[in-house]
Amino acid sequence: MSDVKNPKVRFAPSPTGQLHLGSARTALFNYLYAKHHDGTFYLRIEDTDKARSKQEYVEQICSSLEWLGIKWDGEPLFQSTRLNEYHDVVLTLLENNSAYRCFCSKDALETARVGGSYQYPGTCRNLSEEDIKLHMNSGEGFVVRLRVPEGETHFDDMIYGAVHVKHEEIDDFIIARSDGQPTYNLVVVVDDHEMEITHIIRGEDHISNTPKQILIYTAMGYAVPKFAHLPMILGQDKKRLSKRHGAPGVQEFKNEGYLPDALLNYLALLGWNPGSDEEIFTLDELIALFEMSHVHKKSAVYDEQKLSWISGQHMVRLGTAKILEGIHAINADWGQGFETNYLYAILEQLKQRSKSLRDFIDQSSYFFTDPQSYDEKSSRKNWKNVATSQIINVYKKRLESIEQWDANVIESTLRMTAEENDISAGKLIHPTRLALSGVSNGPSLFILMAILGKDVCIRRLNKALEIFPLQS
Numbered sequence: 001m002s003d004v005k006n007p008k009v010r011f012a013p014s015p016t017g018q019l020h021l022g023s024a025r026t027a028l029f030n031y032l033y034a035k036h037h038d039g040t041f042y043l044r045i046e047d048t049d050k051a052r053s054k055q056e057y058v059e060q061i062c063s064s065l066e067w068l069g070i071k072w073d074g075e076p077l078f079q080s081t082r083l084n085e086y087h088d089v090v091l092t093l094l095e096n097n098s099a100y101r102c103f104c105s106k107d108a109l110e111t112a113r114v115g116g117s118y119q120y121p122g123t124c125r126n127l128s129e130e131d132i133k134l135h136m137n138s139g140e141g142f143v144v145r146l147r148v149p150e151g152e153t154h155f156d157d158m159i160y161g162a163v164h165v166k167h168e169e170i171d172d173f174i175i176a177r178s179d180g181q182p183t184y185n186l187v188v189v190v191d192d193h194e195m196e197i198t199h200i201i202r203g204e205d206h207i208s209n210t211p212k213q214i215l216i217y218t219a220m221g222y223a224v225p226k227f228a229h230l231p232m233i234l235g236q237d238k239k240r241l242s243k244r245h246g247a248p249g250v251q252e253f254k255n256e257g258y259l260p261d262a263l264l265n266y267l268a269l270l271g272w273n274p275g276s277d278e279e280i281f282t283l284d285e286l287i288a289l290f291e292m293s294h295v296h297k298k299s300a301v302y303d304e305q306k307l308s309w310i311s312g313q314h315m316v317r318l319g320t321a322k323i324l325e326g327i328h329a330i331n332a333d334w335g336q337g338f339e340t341n342y343l344y345a346i347l348e349q350l351k352q353r354s355k356s357l358r359d360f361i362d363q364s365s366y367f368f369t370d371p372q373s374y375d376e377k378s379s380r381k382n383w384k385n386v387a388t389s390q391i392i393n394v395y396k397k398r399l400e401s402i403e404q405w406d407a408n409v410i411e412s413t414l415r416m417t418a419e420e421n422d423i424s425a426g427k428l429i430h431p432t433r434l435a436l437s438g439v440s441n442g443p444s445l446f447i448l449m450a451i452l453g454k455d456v457c458i459r460r461l462n463k464a465l466e467i468f469p470l471q472s
């Protein structure tokens with residue numbers, strides 16, 4: 001057990017797009033860390049980029065977090081309301097000589113570029129008071145740069161271990177732009193200090209910002225928090241996960257009827273495991289188990305199949321009544337006019353095969369209406385000729401005489417028919433499934449037939465006997 005008590009953490013999304021999987025994972029790990037250690041989890045909206053930040057994304061991010069069950073403490077903090085505070089800190093840094101005004105024009109800086117790599121040549125680092133006044137009086141624009149001292153910065157990342165960076169590798173970076181706007185590195189430090197954040201848990205893509213931020217903490221005399229940089233999430237091609245990989249945003253998972261617990265469970269496994277083989281967890285279990293020491297350095301790979309499997313496992317655990325409730329929340333008409341027991345029987349059969357509530361809807365139409373079309377490939381493969389029609393006809397006749405319509409009797413009748421006619425059971429199973437459902441896969445055929453009922457099965461077999469074999 002670690003001795004961390006009541007940490008304060010934050011999730012700090014920029015509302016320039018919807019909540020994607022990587023950010024959701026960052027939010028989750030912050031949340032788990034806070035809740036595991038009786039801490040506080042804040043939400044901060046980093047909306048200083050006016051051109052790219054949108055209110056609709058703020059709403060989408062908040063509703064995605066709520067849907068996932070990641071609850072933030074207190075009110076969200078909006079950076080756009082804190083421009084005065086940032087400005088004051090820039091002035092303090094200028095006053096205590098930790099920062100300076102840089103009047104270099106873009107063109108002048110461009111000429112100073114050596115090859116591909118760029119370092120600010122320090123032109124304005126040591127301007128005299130008089131020079132500064134002259135520049136200012138002539139109305140020249142300026143940026144504010146941090147005066148990076150000689151030496152090196154190091155920190156112990158909770159995941160990556162010791163990180164050392166020599167200051168000669170860090171430019172005198174900009175903390176306020178020529179329009180007065182503070183930069184990301186500045187505002188993050190000001191807010192994390194103001195919010196008394198103790199642990200900064202964020203994506204590995206920010207690790208190169210951390211030494212710069214530590215320099216600002218030090219220049220302001222602020223206590224430096226602890227840092228944990230979470231491993232990258234990659235696509236199957238080992239490139240950074242992006243839309244290109246078909247990984248939808250949280251909103252789409254919600255629209256598709258994924259279970260929030262399932263998505264959370266999957267996200268938790270992107271870079272963490274509990275130190276055992278167990279893989280299915282509720283949010284409360286994750287809170288109880290989460291330890292930063294079990295977060296890996298190695299990049300995680302987004303695996304859609306694994307997500308589907310985990311989703312299926314959560315579906316099974318959810319229970320049929322709740323599944324029906326969830327389906328009706330996205331489509332109130334589903335199964336209308338059919339008895340609840342009939343709907344339950346369908347859901348029982350489909351839940352192993354469904355990763356989302358929408359999957360149930362998409363896979364279940366033949367339980368309610370006769371097939372309107374038949375899978376082309378299966379038609380050609382499984383109902384090739386009149387020999388198939390003849391044997392299906394024999395089976396159908398036998399089905400007609402079954403009195404006790406249940407899966408076992410339906411199955412033994414099929415197997416007997418196959419045996420007597422010296423064919424494999426598959427030669428009957430595949431065309432029968434095609435005739436009854438129009439598709440080539442689904443739950444156990446015999447259970448499917450038992451659920452559909454005798455009349456429906458016979459009617460559909462008769463219709464298929466009229467259509468097949470297809471004329472080529």
Ligand code: GLU
Pocket residue numbers: 012013014046188201202203206
């Ligand atoms: N707004 C930053 C992002 O979305 C957050 C960076 C941080 O957590 O410090 O990447």
